[in-house]
Amino acid sequence: MGSFIGHLVPGTAFSIFGLWFAYCTLHRFFLCSRVAFMNGNKFVGKYRSTCSFTCPCCPTVPLEGIIKILASVLAISGEFVTAFEGGKFEHLGNAQHMMMYFFFVIHGVADLAVHYKAGVPPDVDYLTAACAFFMESLLFFTHLHGRPLMDIQVHTFVASVALLCGFAMLLEASFKNSVVPALGRAFFILLQGTWFLQISFLLFSPLGTYFDHNSHEHMMVVTCIFTGHVALALLLMVLLGIFCHRRVGNMPPTTAYHTLHSHALSGTFSKFDSVQVKHIIAGSDEEDP
Template sequence: MGFFIGHKVTGLSFLVYGFAWAIKHPLRFLGQKSNYSLQIEKFMHWFELVEWGGMAIVGFLGAVLEQCVPGGPFFNLYNETTHQWAALNVWQHSTMYMFFAMAGVVGFLTRCKFQIPVGLDHFMFSLALFNESMLIYTHANRMSALDKYSHHILLIPICSGAVCSLFEVWHRNNPILELFRTSMFITQGTWFWQLAFILFGPSRWDQSDPEIYVFTTLCYSWHYGSVMIFLAFTYGIIYWVLWMLNRRRGNGGEAMEIQKFNQADTKTYTALLNGSDEE
């Protein structure tokens, strides 16, 4: 992750999950009172299996690939020849991925009906985010002033998501907490992309400009504001789609009821006529 493509790939992983949650959580909330509630619940079960299983796989692959990239430590922690630590920054990234992999395994087993305490999945996910924040903080202390500042800004969505996920241990399926966690996850993904351009972009930002720190803070605010607009737009689209489907099914149900009533009325009228003929 310590290069341009690495930051973008890591950011893409957070963005994929954030975009998936932006659809999943409003769909579950709005679908509870729709005509498709049963189908949505079945879909959510399989979706969450893929969600947590994918987190386990991506986390494990990320931890291994970080070790095996060119210049990586290849699972060597200490160089006996030079008497120096071997690429501790890469070990930090691998550790971060492994915590997410463990959270993914617990979440997947929970959805497979194993005897696991309720809320342990969100607790492990919260621990993974807290661990990521600790690693990011120590990682940034070895950087220049602007790079350190931009990494410290990254701690805002990470720690906020960790606290939010910790609350979800006791308040599962809370739409407000889900919305906030989703916004923090997407913002973390977009800010990883921003870090890639700050650290390794073709035109590095001028660190001698004192106003650059003000602009960096503004940039983060614009990131988060854009994410909130995106979530509002996604919520509106899902609401409109479910409303149209409910209306279509409702009109179809009314038409069937009218047809059944007309058929019953016709049979009753025919029986009355037959009865009068027999008299």
Template sequence: MPSSFIGNALRGTFFLIFGLWWSVKYPLKYLRRKANADDAASYGTQRLEVLEGTVKAFFALAGILAEQFAPPGPHMLLYSPETHSWTDLTPWHYTTMYLFFLLSGVVEVVSHSPLKLPLGLDRLALAIALLIEGLLFCSHDYSEAALDSHLRGLLAIGIFAGALCTLLEVFIRDHFVLELFRTSSFLLQGSWFWQMGFVLSPPWGGPGWDPTDRGNFVFLTMCFCWHYAGALAVMAVNSVASHCCNESCQLKFGDIDVELDCGLCIRKGKGSRGALLPEGGPDDK
């Protein structure tokens, strides 16, 4: 898919979905770790990781198909024998980007399968995908499109910051601050892809922003900072919402699990075995 508003919007949505999901997932995971410091990763958590990897691989595969076969995509044609030249390489750039995110999703699924791959391999695959994405943006031929180059240069900052953070997670696993920083980088990338679409190819038609106006460069640099501030604000709101949801669940259920099939309440005391309590009071016959 060429560099159009729809193309940038779809790429931005890919990163926003994961950024928004992580902005809820990691605060809840942190709160659960605080409440159960000695508990290992549960089976449900591993299944959630597998689902996340599957969704990532699915979206990446959909992105590859859209880049290649949506009009006027290259339809898997890289070199034209008629013109003896390369075809439009922009869709191939994005196809390559999606390919490594597809591999990242596959590695994440396999890492939490019974194969038990080395811990951190999923983060390494994601870091490589981000590094490849940043490399592709830095090597893109912008010709005389100075404004396009400036927009993508700002985007590369967020990409490489996320790649560095993810690379650190290979060695420092389950670090809440690193997880939040990676989340903010994905939110930043997602919203900035949308911004690029509005600047370069407005959805209402007409030309993009004037590339000869230096004021546009200054404003967009400030706007990039505002996008990151917005990402932090979204994370703060979702973290508070996660905390309130966690507190609400504790107030409603506490440490009681209800077994509907046998009509008994099992109260789990910390450091002690559960005690079975009948449904009725002590005076019931």
């Protein structure tokens, strides 16, 4: 919905998911690097990305997929309810928003299917995520006819970042042993989230706005603000990287191996690697006083 809340809610959701993906990716990468260094074996500790991550508090429950489905269904419900005026479905823009969220529901279902090994094709979770972002980009590109110039500008930025999110998902699916596409995915999702939050204050601020939505000079300022969000997303990821590097570096060897083994059980690594990690854990436990 074209309102302050309508942009604040997805902005918050994308920001949280972006930070979550960045943290989990960086933590896993540094953990894999440390275990590989300690063991001197290129197979044990080999980094491998996954489309979703398990929560340490309940690793057997696909919380991420469940949250994606519930949040998207609630968003669809909100768009549907607010689309009516005078008993008629008047706001067609809400229908586009509903379709956008529907594709994220499909992605959440794919996450659950992959987690429970429901016999779905490989990488269907990556494919549905890429499809959701591509559909979001398409819907936003065709969502701006007749709007003020600044409105068109800020949503064009959203559509462009969503498109990059989709490409990052496809690259990550193709190069699972490289951390770069995974970090790209986290970065673009985080950037999309912070920019949605910014839009809510640029276009619908409850405190009032000093921007002329048809002023070229003000649009130039908005472009500078967007580049600031790019810098902010990079800074946040660097800080997360420093935090994860120090956290993994301060882990006792046994804790690092046990954590890696938990990833192996959740499907991050192959069964062969999991067996190797079990032997390493047993050895490291014997060495501990």
